Amino acid sequence: MGDNVIAILARLRDDKKAVHRIVDRIAGLAAAERETALAQLTILAGLRHLWGTVEQETRKMPIDVDIREHEFLGPMFRAERQEGRQEGRQEGRQEGRQEGRHEGELTILRRLIEKRFGALPNWATEKLASLAASELEDLSVSVLDAKSVEELLT
Amino acid sequence: MPIDVDIREHEFLGPLLKEARQEARQEGRQEGRQEGELTILRRLIERRFGALPNWAAEKLAMLSPSGLEDLTDRVLDARSLDELLR
Numbered sequence: 001m002g003d004n005v006i007a008i009l010a011r012l013r014d015d016k017k018a019v020h021r022i023v024d025r026i027a028g029l030a031a032a033e034r035e036t037a038l039a040q041l042t043i044l045a046g047l048r049h050l051w052g053t054v055e056q057e058t059r060k061m062p063i064d065v066d067i068r069e070h071e072f073l074g075p076m077f078r079a080e081r082q083e084g085r086q087e088g089r090q091e092g093r094q095e096g097r098q099e100g101r102h103e104g105e106l107t108i109l110r111r112l113i114e115k116r117f118g119a120l121p122n123w124a125t126e127k128l129a130s131l132a133a134s135e136l137e138d139l140s141v142s143v144l145d146a147k148s149v150e151e152l153l154t
Numbered sequence: 155m156p157i158d159v160d161i162r163e164h165e166f167l168g169p170l171l172k173e174a175r176q177e178a179r180q181e182g183r184q185e186g187r188q189e190g191e192l193t194i195l196r197r198l199i200e201r202r203f204g205a206l207p208n209w210a211a212e213k214l215a216m217l218s219p220s221g222l223e224d225l226t227d228r229v230l231d232a233r234s235l236d237e238l239l240r
Contacts, residue, residue, distance in 0.1 A: 104191035107223065111226045
């Protein structure tokens with residue numbers, strides 16, 4: 001069976017079909033053999049970026065093998081998920097923080113400028129929205145000395 | 155065991171991941187908002203009244219976004235740091 005798995009994964013171009021065929025054959029094995037074969041398949045599939053396909057195919061398997069419940073694939077699977085979640089959270093938080101920072105700076109500056117010079121004309125609003133964080137920070141200082149919106153923003 | 159798969163493309167890990175990311179993005183956004191407002195205000199206040207004493211920096215750092223926005227309306231007219239923050 002192991003040789004079969006290697007042969008099929010290495011040769012066939014239609015990965016999905018190959019995985020389907022292998023899983024089909026695995027389904028016919030006795031329980032103990034099935035576990036081993038499934039483990040081999042999962043490892044090899046990992047090498048060929050086919051893990052998702054294997055997971056899909058095993059879920060369609062006529063007998064009830066859930067990779068998430070598997071003795072050692074299960075924990076591995078959960079670890080992978082955990083790690084992914086953490087990465088995603090970190091990245092998401094970073095992104096959100098940058099966005100929020102920009103929004104916060106813009107809020108305060110707009111308010112300041114309006115307080116000094118009255119309602120902002122459209123061009124000024126657009127100009128402000130297009131500025132980078134560091135430029136907004138520089139403006140916070142010049143807002144005190146500027147004599148008009150034009151002087152401040154052009 | 156090196157399982158080389160892009161988890162973001164995964165059938166049911168993908169959505170889970172997206173959700174966690176979305177949640178974190180919201181949290182990050184709140185934090186960032188506060189930071190951004192504080193940055194602008196601090197610079198402005200220092201420009202007007204000189205370097206901030208500790209008590210003032212602490213007070214500022216404790217303010218919520220709406221507190222910081224209120225302060226913005228008063229920072230131009232206040233005559234001293236005391237008047238602004240106490």
